[in-house]
Structures are given as C-alpha cells and as structure tokens.
Amino acid sequence: MQPHLFLILFLIALTSLCxxxxxxxxxxxxxxxxxxAFNIFLILKFIWGLIRMPKLWIGFIFSVISLCIWLxxxxxxxxxxxxxxxxxxxxxxxxxxxxxLKERIGRLRLIGxxxxxxxxxxxxxx
Amino acid sequence: MxxxxxxLKILALLVFSDILETAIHFFFKKSVLAQSDFQxxxxxxxxxxxxxxxxxxxxxxxxxTVICVFVVWSTILSRIDLSVAVPIxxxxxxxxxxxxxxFLHEQISAxxxxxITFILSGVILVSLSSKERVH
Numbered sequence: 001m002q003p004h005l006f007l008i009l010f011l012i013a014l015t016s017l018c019x020x021x022x023x024x025x026x027x028x029x030x031x032x033x034x035x036x037a038f039n040i041f042l043i044l045k046f047i048w049g050l051i052r053m054p055k056l057w058i059g060f061i062f063s064v065i066s067l068c069i070w071l072x073x074x075x076x077x078x079x080x081x082x083x084x085x086x087x088x089x090x091x092x093x094x095x096x097x098x099x100x101l102k103e104r105i106g107r108l109r110l111i112g113x114x115x116x117x118x119x120x121x122x123x124x125x126x
Numbered sequence: 127m128x129x130x131x132x133x134l135k136i137l138a139l140l141v142f143s144d145i146l147e148t149a150i151h152f153f154f155k156k157s158v159l160a161q162s163d164f165q166x167x168x169x170x171x172x173x174x175x176x177x178x179x180x181x182x183x184x185x186x187x188x189x190x191t192v193i194c195v196f197v198v199w200s201t202i203l204s205r206i207d208l209s210v211a212v213p214i215x216x217x218x219x220x221x222x223x224x225x226x227x228x229f230l231h232e233q234i235s236a237x238x239x240x241x242i243t244f245i246l247s248g249v250i251l252v253s254l255s256s257k258e259r260v261h
C-alpha cells in the first residue's frame with residue numbers, strides 16, 4: 001500500500017467525474033451539429049462551429065479543474081498507477097451513458113465494468 | 127461499403143489518439159516530476175503548486191497534445207457513440223506503463239501487471255458489448 005492511497009484514489013475519482021461531465025457536454029455539443037465528412041477543411045469548419053457553442057466551454061471548465069487535480073495526483077504517485085486507476089472513468093461513463101444519454105447497457109458491458117473494478121483494486125494493492 | 131471505409135478511418139484515428147493520449151500523460155508527469163515533495167494544504171499552496179506546474183514547458187507540450195486529441199476526438203465522436211468510441215481507444219493502458227518503465231524508470235510489480243491485464247480485459251469486454259451498435 002502506498003501512502004495516502006485512499007486520498008489519491010478519491011482524487012482520481014474526482015478527475016474521472018470531471019472528465020465524464022466534460023465528455024457529456026462535448027457529446028451533446030457535437031450532436032447538435034451536422035457531422036463533417038472526412039475532409040480537413042470541413043473538419044476545421046466543424047471545430048469552429050463547436051468553439052462558438054457555450055456548452056463546449058462549460059465542459060472546458062470541468063476539464064481545467066480535472067487537469068489541476070490530475071497534476072497534483074501525478075506529483076504524488078507513479079504514472080503507471082495513476083493512469084491505470086484512472087480507468088475508473090469507465091464506471092462513470094457507463095453510468096452516464098445509461099442514465100443521461102439513454103444508451104443501452106448490455107450484460108457483457110456490465111461484466112466488463114466489473115472486471116475493470118477488479119483490475120483497479122489489484123493495481124492499487126501495489 | 128462506404129460505411130466500412132469510414133469505420134476503418136475511425137479505427138486509424140482511434141489508434142492515433144492512443145499515441146497522443148500516452149504522450150499527454152507522459153508530458154504531464156514530467157511537468158510535476160520535481161514537485162513530488164510539495165505539500166498542498168490550503169488554497170495558497172495549491173495556487174503555488176499549479177503556478178509551478180504551469181511554468182514547465184512539458185505542461186504546455188501536454189496541453190498542445192490535448193488540443194490535438196480534441197481535434198481527433200471531435201471527428202471520432204461525431205461519427206460513433208461515446209460508449210463505443212471510449213472503449214476502443216484503450217491501447218494506451220499498455221502504452222502508458224511501457225513508457226513509464228522506459229522513460230520514467232518506474233517499477234511495475236507482477237500484481238500490478240495482473241491488474242492492468244484485468245483493466246484491459248474489462249475494456250475489451252465493454253467494447254465487444256458495443257460492437258453491434260457501431261454505425
């Protein structure tokens with residue numbers, strides 16, 4: 001066990017939560033626009049359209065908060081541990097996709113999420 | 127036929143985003159490497175910590191890479207569901223530990239590799255469960 005393990009895990013959970021919120025805002029912003037063709041000019045035009053939407057900037061604030069917490073976590077723990085434990089965002093994404101975006105969540109996906117949770121516990125044991 | 131072509135392009139974009147993603151975390155770790163003993167106890171020390179991190183060129187390299195990933199992700203997410211896109215972009219779970227060993231001289235125990243294997247398996251299960259939803 002490393003020092004402050006539970007504090008670090010809590011902070012990682014917090015960054016995962018902020019990232020999930022950011023992803024949700026990003027997804028709902030993108031859904032509001034027509035998807036571009038695979039053409040660099042159209043993609044740039046699409047991104048310009050995104051930048052002008054306020055929802056995108058709400059997501060951006062959450063990603064800045066997430067970055068600050070993440071930098072602190074990285075200063076206190078190994079990159080390989082922090083990055084592996086950061087996979088807990090799959091749990092949040094699964095919850096958010098099901099509850100907010102109303103996407104279907106199958107049994108295989110639930111098993112996968114459970115396996116990820118076991119993995120995070122093993123990684124935390126050192 | 128056309129849809130299949132698009133899917134391959136999305137796959138290529140996802141692999142590219144994995145490499146960029148790994149670079150981001152490497153740069154961010156590098157930017158705070160010297161600050162491991164920094165004590166954050168209140169708002170002032172937190173501000174000092176963040177200011178010191180932002181003084182590092184590595185942090186700005188990381189942020190630049192984040193912008194690149196954002197451009198790539200905007201394209202990916204406009205074509206496929208969040209629940210499909212996120213799981214496929216998971217190669218970085220192996221890339222990041224490898225980069226940690228090679229460039230940061232971190233040590234990874236057998237138990238941790240087992241944990242990483244579990245996480246990766248879980249991620250693959252999650253992406254398999256979303257297979258029929260790719261459009």
